[in-house]
Amino acid sequence: MTTTEPRAYPFNIAEALDLDPIYARLRAQEPLTRVKLPYGERAWLATRYADVKVVLGDPRFSRAEAERRDEPRMRPGPAAGGILSMDPPDHTRLRRLVAKAFTQRRVEQLRPRTQEIADELVSGMVERGRPVDLVEEFALPLPITVICELLGVPVEDRADFRVWSDAFLSTNRLSDEQVSGYTERMLDYIAGLIAQRRAEPADDLITGLIAARDEHDQLSEDEMVLLATGILVAGHETTASQIPNFLHVLLTHPEQLRQLRADLDLVPPAVEELLRFVPLGVGAGFARYATEDVELGGVLVRAGEPVLASIGSANRDEAVFGDPEELDLLRAEASHVGFGHGPHHCLGAQLARMELQVALRTLLERLPGLSFPHSPEQDVEWKTGLLVRGPQRMLVSWQGVG
Numbered sequence: 001m002t003t004t005e006p007r008a009y010p011f012n013i014a015e016a017l018d019l020d021p022i023y024a025r026l027r028a029q030e031p032l033t034r035v036k037l038p039y040g041e042r043a044w045l046a047t048r049y050a051d052v053k054v055v056l057g058d059p060r061f062s063r064a065e066a067e068r069r070d071e072p073r074m075r076p077g078p079a080a081g082g083i084l085s086m087d088p089p090d091h092t093r094l095r096r097l098v099a100k101a102f103t104q105r106r107v108e109q110l111r112p113r114t115q116e117i118a119d120e121l122v123s124g125m126v127e128r129g130r131p132v133d134l135v136e137e138f139a140l141p142l143p144i145t146v147i148c149e150l151l152g153v154p155v156e157d158r159a160d161f162r163v164w165s166d167a168f169l170s171t172n173r174l175s176d177e178q179v180s181g182y183t184e185r186m187l188d189y190i191a192g193l194i195a196q197r198r199a200e201p202a203d204d205l206i207t208g209l210i211a212a213r214d215e216h217d218q219l220s221e222d223e224m225v226l227l228a229t230g231i232l233v234a235g236h237e238t239t240a241s242q243i244p245n246f247l248h249v250l251l252t253h254p255e256q257l258r259q260l261r262a263d264l265d266l267v268p269p270a271v272e273e274l275l276r277f278v279p280l281g282v283g284a285g286f287a288r289y290a291t292e293d294v295e296l297g298g299v300l301v302r303a304g305e306p307v308l309a310s311i312g313s314a315n316r317d318e319a320v321f322g323d324p325e326e327l328d329l330l331r332a333e334a335s336h337v338g339f340g341h342g343p344h345h346c347l348g349a350q351l352a353r354m355e356l357q358v359a360l361r362t363l364l365e366r367l368p369g370l371s372f373p374h375s376p377e378q379d380v381e382w383k384t385g386l387l388v389r390g391p392q393r394m395l396v397s398w399q400g401v402g
Contacts, residue, residue: 006042009035010074010283012312014389015382017245019279023047023313032297035308038171040072043287043306044299049317049337051297055309057342061288062087065304072287072306074171074387077179082226084286084344091343094219094227097212098347101150101205107350110146114355117145118362126366130397131373138363139243139394140236143355147235150351151228152204153193160189165233169387171282190228205231231348238280239352241383241390243359246274248391252376253327260329260364267361270329271353276336277327279312280388286344311337369399 011020026033031048046052055061064087071078083094100106121141125132140162148155167174167182174182194206201207206228212218219227250257260266287306294301301307315336316324322333339346346352363370372379372395379395 006034006036009037014384019312032299037072041070043072043308045308047310047313049314049320052309052314053341055288055307062291065289082230102348104350107354114358118358122366131395134394134396140240143236143239152202152206165237168233191225239355241388244391244394245278256327267357271356273329273331275338276315284308284310367398373397
C-alpha cells in the first residue's frame with residue numbers, strides 16, 4: 001500500500017460519523033503516510049495509537065513551530081493561535097492559570113446546576129411538543145449556558161457565540177472575510193467584557209484571569225483575550241456536537257440503547273466508549289513539527305517535518321482495542337485519546353464528561369422511547385464546512401414523559 005505521492009486529506013466525509021476504511025488499511029500497512037491537506041505544506045499522518053501518543057506527548061514534537069511555518073490545514077487562513085499554538089513553558093504557564101476551574105472536584109460542584117439546566121431544557125422540549133430539534137433545543141444551550149456561567153459571559157448573547165464559534169471552526173463554510181470579521185467581533189466582545197469585569201469584579205473565571213494579569217503579571221492582555229475566547233469556543237462546541245452524535249449512534253445501535261436504558265448507571269462507561277467510537281473531527285488537525293530526527297511508525301521523520309495525529313484512527317487501533325469497530329458500552333480496555341494526550345490534553349475534559357453524562361442520562365430518563373420520528377436519513381441534517389462533525393439539525397420524538 002506504500003505510496004510516494006501524498007494522499008489527499010482528510011479522508012472522512014462531513015455528512016456522517018463513519019471512520020473512513022482507509023485508516024484501518026494504513027494502520028496495518030502504512031502507519032505513517034504522506035498527506036496533502038487543502039492548504040499548507042505536505043505532512044506525515046500518524047494512524048496508530050502508540051504513534052499518535054508519541055506525536056501528542058513527546059517534547060520532540062512542537063506546536064509552536066507551526067506559527068513559523070506554512071502549517072498543513074483545511075482552510076486558507078492560519079490555524080487558531082493562543083494556547084493551542086504554544087509549547088512549554090509558555091503553554092504550561094497559561095494552562096496553570098485556568099486548570100483549577102476544571103478540576104474534577106470543581107466540575108462535580110457544577111453538576112447540580114448542569115442537571116438543573118438539562119431538566120429545564122427537557123421541560124421546554126416537552127412543552128413545545130414532539131418532534132423537536134435536539135440540537136437547537138438541548139444540545140447547544142446546555143454547554144453554552146454552563147460555560148457562560150463559569151466564565152461570566154451573559155448567556156443571552158449565546159446566539160452570537162454560535163456564529164462566532166462557526167467562524168473559528170470553519171473550513172469552507174464561510175469566506176476568509178467572514179471568518180476574519182466574526183473572529184474580530186468575538187475578540188472585541190471578550191475584550192469589552194474584560195473591561196467591564198475590571199470595573200465590576202464577579203465570582204467568575206474572567207475576573208480570575210484579570211487578577212492574574214493585573215495583580216500577578218502572569219499573562220499579557222492579548223493572551224487573556226485569546227485564552228477566554230478559546231475557553232468559550234472549546235467549552236461548548238465539541239460537547240454541543242457530541243450530544244446529538246452520541247444519540248445518533250445509540251439510536252442506530254438499538255441493542256446497545258436497550259442495554260443502557262435498562263441500566264442508566266452504565267452512562268459513565270457508555271460516555272467513555274462513545275468518546276472512543278465517534279470520530280468527531282473531519283480529519284486530524286494541529287500539526288506537530290519534529291524538532292530533531294525521530295523514528296516513528298517505522299519511518300524516519302526528519303527535523304522540521306510536520307506530523308498530524310489521527311485521534312479517530314488511534315481510537316480504532318486493533319492493537320489496543322478488541323473488536324474496535326464494535327460499540328461496546330462495557331469496554332474495559334486502555335484509555336481512548338478522544339480528549340488528546342500530553343501537554344495539550346483537553347483542559348475541559350472533566351467538564352465535557354460531566355455534561356455528556358448529565359445530558360445522556362436526562363434524555364433517556366425523562367423522554368421514554370426517545371427516537372427519530374421518521375428515520376435518520378429524513379430527520380438529520382449534517383454540518384458541513386467545519387472542522388468537527390455532527391448534526392446541524394436532528395429531529396427527535398418520544399413516548400410519554402418520565
